[in-house]
Amino acid sequence: MSHLRVDQLGVLVGERLLIDGLDLSIDTGRFVGLVGPNGSGKSTLLKSIYRVLAPLRGVVSLDERDIASFSARAVAREIAVVAQEVPTDLEFTVSEIVMLGRLPHQRSLARPTSIDDHHVDDALDQVDIAHLSDRSWQTLSGGEKQRVLLARALAQQGNIIILDEPTNHLDIRHQLELLTLTKSLGTTTIAALHDLNLAAEFCDEVVVLNNGAIVAHGTPDDVFVDDVITSVFGVTADRVVHPRTGAIRLLFSTLAAPCLTAPAPAPAAPDLEHPLLLRGAPS
Amino acid sequence: MARSTGLLHPRLLPVLVVALSVLILASLVVGVAIGSVRIPVSTVWEVVIAQVTGRDTSVPSNEQQIIWQLRVPRVALAGLVGAGLSVAGVAVQALVRNPIADPYVLGVSSGASVGATMVILFGVFAGLGSLGISAAAFITAMTSMTVVYLIAQRSGRLDPLRLVLSGVVIGYVLSALTSFLVFQADPRAAQQVLFWLLGSFGRARWSILPIPAVALAASVSVLFVRARKLDALASGDDAATTLGVAVGRLRIELFVITAALTAVLVAVSGAIGFVGLVVPHAVRALVGGLHRRVLVVSALLGAFFMIWVDIVARTVAAPQEIPVGIITALVGGPVFIVLMRHRDRRLLR
Numbered sequence: 001m002s003h004l005r006v007d008q009l010g011v012l013v014g015e016r017l018l019i020d021g022l023d024l025s026i027d028t029g030r031f032v033g034l035v036g037p038n039g040s041g042k043s044t045l046l047k048s049i050y051r052v053l054a055p056l057r058g059v060v061s062l063d064e065r066d067i068a069s070f071s072a073r074a075v076a077r078e079i080a081v082v083a084q085e086v087p088t089d090l091e092f093t094v095s096e097i098v099m100l101g102r103l104p105h106q107r108s109l110a111r112p113t114s115i116d117d118h119h120v121d122d123a124l125d126q127v128d129i130a131h132l133s134d135r136s137w138q139t140l141s142g143g144e145k146q147r148v149l150l151a152r153a154l155a156q157q158g159n160i161i162i163l164d165e166p167t168n169h170l171d172i173r174h175q176l177e178l179l180t181l182t183k184s185l186g187t188t189t190i191a192a193l194h195d196l197n198l199a200a201e202f203c204d205e206v207v208v209l210n211n212g213a214i215v216a217h218g219t220p221d222d223v224f225v226d227d228v229i230t231s232v233f234g235v236t237a238d239r240v241v242h243p244r245t246g247a248i249r250l251l252f253s254t255l256a257a258p259c260l261t262a263p264a265p266a267p268a269a270p271d272l273e274h275p276l277l278l279r280g281a282p283s
Numbered sequence: 284m285a286r287s288t289g290l291l292h293p294r295l296l297p298v299l300v301v302a303l304s305v306l307i308l309a310s311l312v313v314g315v316a317i318g319s320v321r322i323p324v325s326t327v328w329e330v331v332i333a334q335v336t337g338r339d340t341s342v343p344s345n346e347q348q349i350i351w352q353l354r355v356p357r358v359a360l361a362g363l364v365g366a367g368l369s370v371a372g373v374a375v376q377a378l379v380r381n382p383i384a385d386p387y388v389l390g391v392s393s394g395a396s397v398g399a400t401m402v403i404l405f406g407v408f409a410g411l412g413s414l415g416i417s418a419a420a421f422i423t424a425m426t427s428m429t430v431v432y433l434i435a436q437r438s439g440r441l442d443p444l445r446l447v448l449s450g451v452v453i454g455y456v457l458s459a460l461t462s463f464l465v466f467q468a469d470p471r472a473a474q475q476v477l478f479w480l481l482g483s484f485g486r487a488r489w490s491i492l493p494i495p496a497v498a499l500a501a502s503v504s505v506l507f508v509r510a511r512k513l514d515a516l517a518s519g520d521d522a523a524t525t526l527g528v529a530v531g532r533l534r535i536e537l538f539v540i541t542a543a544l545t546a547v548l549v550a551v552s553g554a555i556g557f558v559g560l561v562v563p564h565a566v567r568a569l570v571g572g573l574h575r576r577v578l579v580v581s582a583l584l585g586a587f588f589m590i591w592v593d594i595v596a597r598t599v600a601a602p603q604e605i606p607v608g609i610i611t612a613l614v615g616g617p618v619f620i621v622l623m624r625h626r627d628r629r630l631l632r
Contacts, residue, residue, distance in 0.1 A: 071527075081522075087517070090517055090518060092514070092572050093287060100515050101526070108509070
């Protein structure tokens with residue numbers, strides 16, 4: 001149980017107030033996508049939640065308790081993070097790295113307990129990298145590294161998982177697998193995503209950020225509409241429905257394109273060849 | 284038990300620790316026996332046992348003097364400094380998260396050399412006798428580290444890159460100051476300064492041993508308790524924060540430990556290079572990157588290595604004594620290159 005709330009958050013990065021007066025509430029067990037163009041404040045918001053950045057004003061709270069009052073360890077027991085930054089030259093094996101996820105639960109001089117071992121083995125199995133457990137970090141591919149970091153976050157057993165653009169280094173199969181896996185855990189998840197179609201497919205809720213403010217927050221169906229996409233991302237999108245999964249798919253084109261041609265006629269009758277294809281998004 | 288990234292299986296770690304400890308004890312005895320006057324190992328034992336237990340011995344008193352008042356403290360100091368520099372190397376590499384950092388990257392050796400030079404050339408602190416150099420070196424080393432800290436910190440947080448840059452820049456400035464002082468002085472004094480800078484255990488006496496011993500013991504204990512946090516810090520500041528480590532505070536602790544330990548070691552033995560860089564690397568190649576293992580094995584390997592470096596320094600050009608720093612670099616450089624190439628090959632496989 002962890003209800004996350006952000007109240008009137010203001011975050012100063014360098015000399016710029018990247019986020020100001022932001023409110024957000026995330027219910028337990030939801031899979032929430034954070035989308036927005038580069039520099040919209042996704043990472044800044046997430047970093048203030050996992051306390052790498054200290055907010056200038058406002059409060060981030062877990063179950064009505066201000067996380068600024070938590071110790072670093074206590075926050076780490078609640079929130080597990082898979083960040084963008086991937087270290088390069090670690091002289092650790094995969095299982096040694098995943099064991100670091102147990103750090104917030106361990107005393108400083110204690111050896112790993114059987115509970116720690118159990119969570120590490122579980123995490124390795126869940127991410128399907130048990131066969132890599134003795135491999136050196138430096139010998140892994142980008143995708144394998146990302147999965148190791150996810151396993152470390154799982155071993156942390158937090159009530160909230162934050163994925164800060166976790167799919168950056170992954171091929172399409174591992175992108176889908178990572179999100180499918182994370183969603184199947186049922187843990188509250190906040191994921192910053194660049195790919196709006198991944199967000200549409202996996203998220204219960206989508207939060208659209210632009211210039212450090214929330215522009216829209218709701219189901220993918222409510223949020224991915226013409227107005228929002230055009231004003232925030234500067235592109236137009238045609239909405240279609242995935243013929244098999246039923247999820248929304250967005251087909252992007254540059255903003256200028258539709259102006260060159262006459263407005264498309266409204267579909268008078270369902271297209272018989274493509275019965276699932278709907279022209280234009282509701283606005 | 285799972286494997287590590289090192290060459291040695293973790294199951295064999297206790298064997299390594301015991302083997303190194305035995306080798307260090309043996310080297311202590313051999314180190315005392317070898318010198319300008321060669322003394323049989325049995326005599327060394329007899330004197331050491333006589334001194335510790337208060338039993339009578341037939342060994343002539345001048346030989347007893349050489350063994351107990353000069354050689355034993357010297358070999359012990361070599362071991363302490365070797366262990367200390369290696370531990371400081373582990374700490375500083377974790378602090379700035381940079382594998383080519385050594386304890387002197389924070390400007391400590393150039394700071395210490397200013398103080399030592401002033402004593403050697405101008406007789407500052409002359410009243411303190413042979414302790415004068417150590418006292419002055421310690422004071423200027425700590426002063427330069429404080430300046431580096433003040434430059435590198437931003438609202439109480441230490442950024443690794445700023446730390447390295449500040450240390451290097453302050454190091455250049457203070458080296459220039461030392462060079463200027465030496466340039467002004469007569470050549471004989473200049474040679475004395477150079478000899479001090481390159482390191483020697485010739486000034487070892489029982490009276491000064493407790494200082495490096497306490498500094499080493501305190502540093503190792505504090506670092507050992509924080510070993511898991513150092514593991515987390517290796518994966519980056521943000522990652523360590525999300526794993527529950529208060530990174531800002533940990534960095535300051537690491538800085539203070541490295542500064543104080545290195546300043547003490549340089550003050551008693553000069554600025555001996557390369558050990559603090561090479562030993563942690565060699566140890567990681569052997570036992571992997573987990574800091575509990577790296578700390579303990581680095582201390583032991585550093586002690587063992589330095590005792591033998593000192594033996595070589597005393598004997599290779601006897602009766603001339605070669606500065607220790609020359610040998611550490613001559614041996615350490617090739618070892619480092621071999622390790623690096625070996626590691627590359629292992630990773631490519």
